[in-house]
Amino acid sequence: MLREITIGQYYPVDSVLHRMDPRTKLFGTMVYIVSLxxxxxxxxxxxxxxxLAMVIRLSRxxxxxxxxxxxxxxxxxxxxxxxxLFLTEGEEIFRIGFLHVTWEGVRMAGFMAxxxxxxxxxxxxxxxxxTPNQLTDGLEKSLGFxxxxxxxxxxxxxxMSIALRFIPILVEETDKIMKAxxxxxxxxxxxxxxxxxxxxxxxxxxxxxSAFRRATDLAMAMEARCYHGGEGRTKMKPLKYARRxxxxxxxxxxxxxxxxxxxxx
Amino acid sequence: MAIKVEDxxxxxxxxxALEQRALDxxxxxxxxxxxxxxxxxxxxxxxxxxxxLNGLVKPTGGKIYYNGEDIYSEGYSLRQLRSKVGLVxxxxxxxxxxxDVISDVCYGPRNLGLSxxxxxxxxxxxxxxxxxxxxxxxxxxxxxxxxxxxxxAIAGVLAMNPEVLILDEPxxxxxxxxxxEILDQVEKLHKARGMTIILVSHxxxxxxxxxxxxxxxNHGRKAFDGTPKEIFRHYKELEQMGLAAxxxxxxxxxxxxxxxxxxxxxxxxxxxRDALLxxxxxx
Numbered sequence: 001m002l003r004e005i006t007i008g009q010y011y012p013v014d015s016v017l018h019r020m021d022p023r024t025k026l027f028g029t030m031v032y033i034v035s036l037x038x039x040x041x042x043x044x045x046x047x048x049x050x051x052l053a054m055v056i057r058l059s060r061x062x063x064x065x066x067x068x069x070x071x072x073x074x075x076x077x078x079x080x081x082x083x084x085l086f087l088t089e090g091e092e093i094f095r096i097g098f099l100h101v102t103w104e105g106v107r108m109a110g111f112m113a114x115x116x117x118x119x120x121x122x123x124x125x126x127x128x129x130x131t132p133n134q135l136t137d138g139l140e141k142s143l144g145f146x147x148x149x150x151x152x153x154x155x156x157x158x159x160m161s162i163a164l165r166f167i168p169i170l171v172e173e174t175d176k177i178m179k180a181x182x183x184x185x186x187x188x189x190x191x192x193x194x195x196x197x198x199x200x201x202x203x204x205x206x207x208x209x210s211a212f213r214r215a216t217d218l219a220m221a222m223e224a225r226c227y228h229g230g231e232g233r234t235k236m237k238p239l240k241y242a243r244r245x246x247x248x249x250x251x252x253x254x255x256x257x258x259x260x261x262x263x264x265x
Numbered sequence: 266m267a268i269k270v271e272d273x274x275x276x277x278x279x280x281x282a283l284e285q286r287a288l289d290x291x292x293x294x295x296x297x298x299x300x301x302x303x304x305x306x307x308x309x310x311x312x313x314x315x316x317x318l319n320g321l322v323k324p325t326g327g328k329i330y331y332n333g334e335d336i337y338s339e340g341y342s343l344r345q346l347r348s349k350v351g352l353v354x355x356x357x358x359x360x361x362x363x364x365d366v367i368s369d370v371c372y373g374p375r376n377l378g379l380s381x382x383x384x385x386x387x388x389x390x391x392x393x394x395x396x397x398x399x400x401x402x403x404x405x406x407x408x409x410x411x412x413x414x415x416x417x418a419i420a421g422v423l424a425m426n427p428e429v430l431i432l433d434e435p436x437x438x439x440x441x442x443x444x445x446e447i448l449d450q451v452e453k454l455h456k457a458r459g460m461t462i463i464l465v466s467h468x469x470x471x472x473x474x475x476x477x478x479x480x481x482x483n484h485g486r487k488a489f490d491g492t493p494k495e496i497f498r499h500y501k502e503l504e505q506m507g508l509a510a511x512x513x514x515x516x517x518x519x520x521x522x523x524x525x526x527x528x529x530x531x532x533x534x535x536x537x538r539d540a541l542l543x544x545x546x547x548x
Binding site for chain 1: 283316319321344347348351352354357359360361362372373376377407421422425
């Protein structure tokens with residue numbers, strides 16, 4: 001059940017995208033998100049779809065795996081689509097009570113849905129091809145300039161990578177404790193809201209205890225290896241741009257150009 | 266027959282790059298009242314297998330019967346099954362959550378819908394079975410030592426009055442004294458109450474001492490199935506699977522190679538002592 005969530009999960013295959021510098025992918029994701037908000041007609045979205053399809057192809061992650069990630073935003077998608085569909089003023093198609101559907105509403109709802117789907121798929125391409133550690137490395141380096149104004153970039157990146165690292169561990173732990181309590185006759189599904197909340201206690205208490213235990217263990221292990229913050233710390237694998245990254249930046253520029261062109265159509 | 270497993274297969278993350286075959290066509294039967302040892306290297310599918318036995322995991326293929334009934338058939342109460350087949354996970358003390366020892370042990374029987382009196386009775390009985398003294402009952406389980414916590418957790422499963430008790434490495438991380446105490450108590454349950462026991466362990470010495478039958482898992486398949494004596498004869502194959510025979514078996518084999526006439530099926534230190542004394546007396 002908990003394995004179903006694919007947003008933010010790394011998919012281990014070898015592809016150009018997997019080997020790319022995380023900064024390139026971060027920047028690319030940003031460019032893509034901006035482009036989605038720039039595009040305002042069918043041509044713009046067609047270009048965005050084409051670009052996404054190409055990137056997914058390059059990543060060698062099965063499309064089915066990505067579509068599964070959309071399940072998580074299904075609810076959000078439904079709400080935003082129906083709001084746009086029923087509440088946009090304009091030329092009316094039909095009306096049921098106070099709800100009316102307009103041509104403008106259909107257009108807006110359609111674009112909104114496409115935008116949201118592309119947004120989620122675009123950013124999941126990044127997380128599927130980049131390990132959390134690479135991602136934080138990339139963020140730390142990209143935001144390094146903030147250190148000059150005393151923003152603790154390294155510490156924040158470290159917190160983030162530890163948090164990300166702990167997600168699968170805690171998921172596994174939850175699964176294990178859940179099974180252990182189910183073996184003692186626990187029932188996490190039936191009953192009303194109060195009953196359900198009550199049945200969570202045997203799950204949450206051990207989970208919190210184990211999270212604290214792991215945190216102290218990790219802190220101890222880090223201290224034992226002389227961790228003292230980011231100052232003077234060097235990397236085993238410093239980030240370095242390669243030719244494929246330069247090619248990617250060129251592709252971004254080309255893509256943004258196309259998007260801007262479609263606005264002029 | 267109590268538990269019957271037929272052609273059991275389980276695949277993790279089916280249809281993705283992370284696909285992993287944890288169990289592959291495993292079949293066996295465990296009659297009532299047997300003490301079965303389950304061994305295999307880390308990742309051989311032992312833990313996945315035992316989670317199937319009380320219906321916590323749905324198999325990808327194959328069937329499991331408990332007392333002749335298919336546990337995955339529609340309308341079969343898995344909750345009922347879980348009270349009959351008690352499963353003690355690895356590091357069971359990590360599942361404690363209540364404010365005091367006795368309430369934690371009460372959790373299982375209370376989930377069975379018993380009366381409050383009966384719940385209390387069962388909890389007290391279970392705590393006595395694992396040798397927890399009365400003075401600890403009102404204490405917080407988090408204040409106890411590691412070995413005591415584990416006993417409380419095992420009591421939590423015993424309080425459900427299971428017919429079959431499955432223990433996944435119940436002695437991991439305990440000192441030798443704590444280990445012997447827990448295993449002796451398990452054996453007592455087996456002998457005194459005729460409880461079926463399935464014990465997962467990495468200690469071949471423990472297996473030779475307690476188990477009547479050994480199941481050996483290797484890469485998701487059943488590799489061997491027989492008495493400890495039969496299994497440990499294959500010590501060379503076991504080594505290839507990342508396992509071994511008890512230390513004393515190696516000593517016996519070395520002695521035989523040097524011409525000492527001693528039974529090659531000796532698996533416990535006590536048996537080896539007696540056999541050697543007999544040899545010395547003859548000489």
